[in-house]
Amino acid sequence: MTLTMLAVFLGHVLLGLPLFIALLTTAFVGFLFVDFSMIPRMMPQQFFGGINVFSLMAIPLFILAGNLMNVSGLTERLMGFARLIVGHLRGGMGHVNVVSSVFFAGVNGSAVADTSALGSLLVPAMEKEGYPRAFAAGLTAGSSLIGPIIPPSIFMILYASLTNTSVGDLFLAGVVPGLLLGIAFMGMNAWYAWRHRLPKSAQLPSLGQLGLAFMAALPALIAPFIIVAGIVLGFVTPTESGALTALYVALCGVVLGGLRLKECWKAILDTARLTSAIFLIMAASATISWLLSYAQVPEQFVSLLSPYVDNSVVILLLLSAITFVTGMFMEEVSALMLLTPIFAPVAMMAGIDPIHLGIIITLNITIALITPPLGACVFVAAAVSRLEIVSLFRTIWPFVLTAIAVLILLILFPPLTLWLPTLLG
Numbered sequence: 001m002t003l004t005m006l007a008v009f010l011g012h013v014l015l016g017l018p019l020f021i022a023l024l025t026t027a028f029v030g031f032l033f034v035d036f037s038m039i040p041r042m043m044p045q046q047f048f049g050g051i052n053v054f055s056l057m058a059i060p061l062f063i064l065a066g067n068l069m070n071v072s073g074l075t076e077r078l079m080g081f082a083r084l085i086v087g088h089l090r091g092g093m094g095h096v097n098v099v100s101s102v103f104f105a106g107v108n109g110s111a112v113a114d115t116s117a118l119g120s121l122l123v124p125a126m127e128k129e130g131y132p133r134a135f136a137a138g139l140t141a142g143s144s145l146i147g148p149i150i151p152p153s154i155f156m157i158l159y160a161s162l163t164n165t166s167v168g169d170l171f172l173a174g175v176v177p178g179l180l181l182g183i184a185f186m187g188m189n190a191w192y193a194w195r196h197r198l199p200k201s202a203q204l205p206s207l208g209q210l211g212l213a214f215m216a217a218l219p220a221l222i223a224p225f226i227i228v229a230g231i232v233l234g235f236v237t238p239t240e241s242g243a244l245t246a247l248y249v250a251l252c253g254v255v256l257g258g259l260r261l262k263e264c265w266k267a268i269l270d271t272a273r274l275t276s277a278i279f280l281i282m283a284a285s286a287t288i289s290w291l292l293s294y295a296q297v298p299e300q301f302v303s304l305l306s307p308y309v310d311n312s313v314v315i316l317l318l319l320s321a322i323t324f325v326t327g328m329f330m331e332e333v334s335a336l337m338l339l340t341p342i343f344a345p346v347a348m349m350a351g352i353d354p355i356h357l358g359i360i361i362t363l364n365i366t367i368a369l370i371t372p373p374l375g376a377c378v379f380v381a382a383a384v385s386r387l388e389i390v391s392l393f394r395t396i397w398p399f400v401l402t403a404i405a406v407l408i409l410l411i412l413f414p415p416l417t418l419w420l421p422t423l424l425g
Contacts (some may be wrong), residue, residue: 005030005288008094010329019331023284030291043287050286050337053241060275062152063106063247065223067267072253074220079121081217084205092200093126095141098185101143103217105150105178106156106224106247110274111369114144115377119384130198134395137385141370141377141392142399143185148366150178152245153226155336155362157238158282162289162340165354167238168231170362172182172421173355175228177363177410184402201210208322219252232424278333282311285337292366298342304348309350316352316411318345320364324404327368332376336365360410360416367403370396 007424008029012022024047031039070077079100086095097118104114117142126136148155151171160167183288192198205213216219227245229234236244252260308314326335340361347357369377372393382392410416 004033019334020280020284022391023281023288023334026178027284027287027291030288030295034291034295042290046287047283048289049305050283050289053156053168055161055237055281056282056396058152058157058238058242059154059278060165060271061112061239061246062107062154063110063274064267064271065246066104066110066113066117066357068246068249068253068259068264068340069104069107069220069223070113071259071263072249073256073258073265074249074252075104075117076121077217078220079118079219083214084210088200088204089190089200091129091131091189092202093122093129094131094136094189094193095186096145097122097136097139098143098182098189101146102178103221104152105147106227107152107220107249110154111144111147111155111366112380113274114147114232114377115141115380116384118144119381123130123381123385128331130196133385133387134391135192137387137392138395138399139185140385141375141396142380142403143182144377144381145363145366145370145403146178146181147183149174149181151175151224152238152242153362154278154367155332156358158333158342159358159361160238161335162337163344163354163358165358168228169355170358171228171231172418173359174362175408175420176416177359180247180406180409180416181403184397184406188398188402190268212263219256220249223249237371247274281331281333282337284336289338289341292338293341293404298345299368301342302345305346306349309346312350313411315346315359316360317408319346319357320360320407320411323361324371327365328371329374331374332365332368335368336361353414353418355421356414356417360407363407363410367400367407370403371400 005026009022009026012025025231027043028039030132031043079096082096082099082103086092097105098117100122101114121132123136123140127133151174153174156170156174157167159165159168223245226248227241228243231238232245250259275405305315305318308318323339326339343361347354369375378392378396381390382389
């Protein structure tokens with residue numbers, strides 16, 4: 001049954017059908033194997049049940065907050081502050097690219113939005129500094145992986161809804177891995193700039209300049225603390241935090257004069273389009289997940305990996321390899337929705353902390369966003385930099401390997417992920 005469903009899904013994807021239709025057709029074929037009479041009753045129930053989760057309402061609200069940041073000019077303020085912090089270093093615009101992604105990650109939670117928002121501005125700026133356009137686009141796509149790791153994170157909210165894990169703990173656990181990704185990409189950029197003798201593009205800023213840039217960016221910098229502190233301290237739920245953040249960003253945009261009715265309407269429309277696509281995929285994926293659970297596929301997977309459960313590192317490496325390959329050929333939300341219910345019982349049997357597992361799965365799924373042949377961030381980076389996709393796919397592999405190195409480090413040293421949630425109780 002599983003192999004037949006996989007063949008049907010891949011066939012529909014190759015035909016170019018919308019992903020949610022491919023997933024629903026795959027679920028329909030699976031029900032034919034299990035029990036045909038369940039189709040009219042269970043398929044609609046699981047389809048709507050998959051998105052009938054209150055915490056998932058946080059997703060469109062965080063997306064809206066990020067879109068409002070873009071149209072209100074707050075993103076440019078963050079980039080200006082990042083440029084003053086690291087722009088004076090060799091390869092400064094590459095460092096600005098990474099630091100801007102770290103700042104932007106604290107509101108949006110979407111790697112694709114990060115690539116789109118920052119790429120159109122930073123790729124030309126890096127090219128002026130002497131970077132090849134392909135490297136600039138590759139660094140933009142690579143650094144955008146920080147977005148779903150540093151809170152808030154759409155992937156973490158999905159994982160939490162599937163495993164009944166604390167969203168606040170997941171958000172805290174993502175801080176250090178996200179910063180490690182940023183350090184790794186900055187190190188890669190520094191090596192590239194030194195090897196190719198790229199010039200320093202800016203002078204060391206004065207304290208007055210830093211202070212003015214910091215005050216200009218402060219409204220945007222406060223937003224991540226509203227998100228994390230509100231959830232961790234128990235003042236708000238993730239959904240309420242998303243609403244509060246969107247309202248805060250909108251008010252900042254109005255007060256600072258960058259947000260008008262036209263821009264606000266554009267942000268709402270963009271949010272509606274992206275949210276509808278995500279929720280359709282989630283609903284269709286939830287139908288397949290329920291069917292696989294009903295057919296006891298997770299139990300079969302657990303028995304298959306049972307010889308290795310005494311070694312949590314081996315289990316995480318195996319799960320990461322499966323996730324990596326799956327993410328190369330499947331949309332990331334659907335991959336997360338399908339794999340998490342299968343992987344969670346294996347991790348539980350191996351004694352792996354569910355928070356640690358959530359970060360590992362999230363990072364794996366995120367890396368797939370820059371991995372050929374379906375890496376969404378690569379396609380967006382190619383579009384905004386006006387590059388052929390094949391050329392960028394050839395350039396992207398060093399960034400993929402850098403992210404994998406951080407992933408392996410997190411697998412080998414779980415305290416890197418767990419110390420902050422443990423410290424804050």
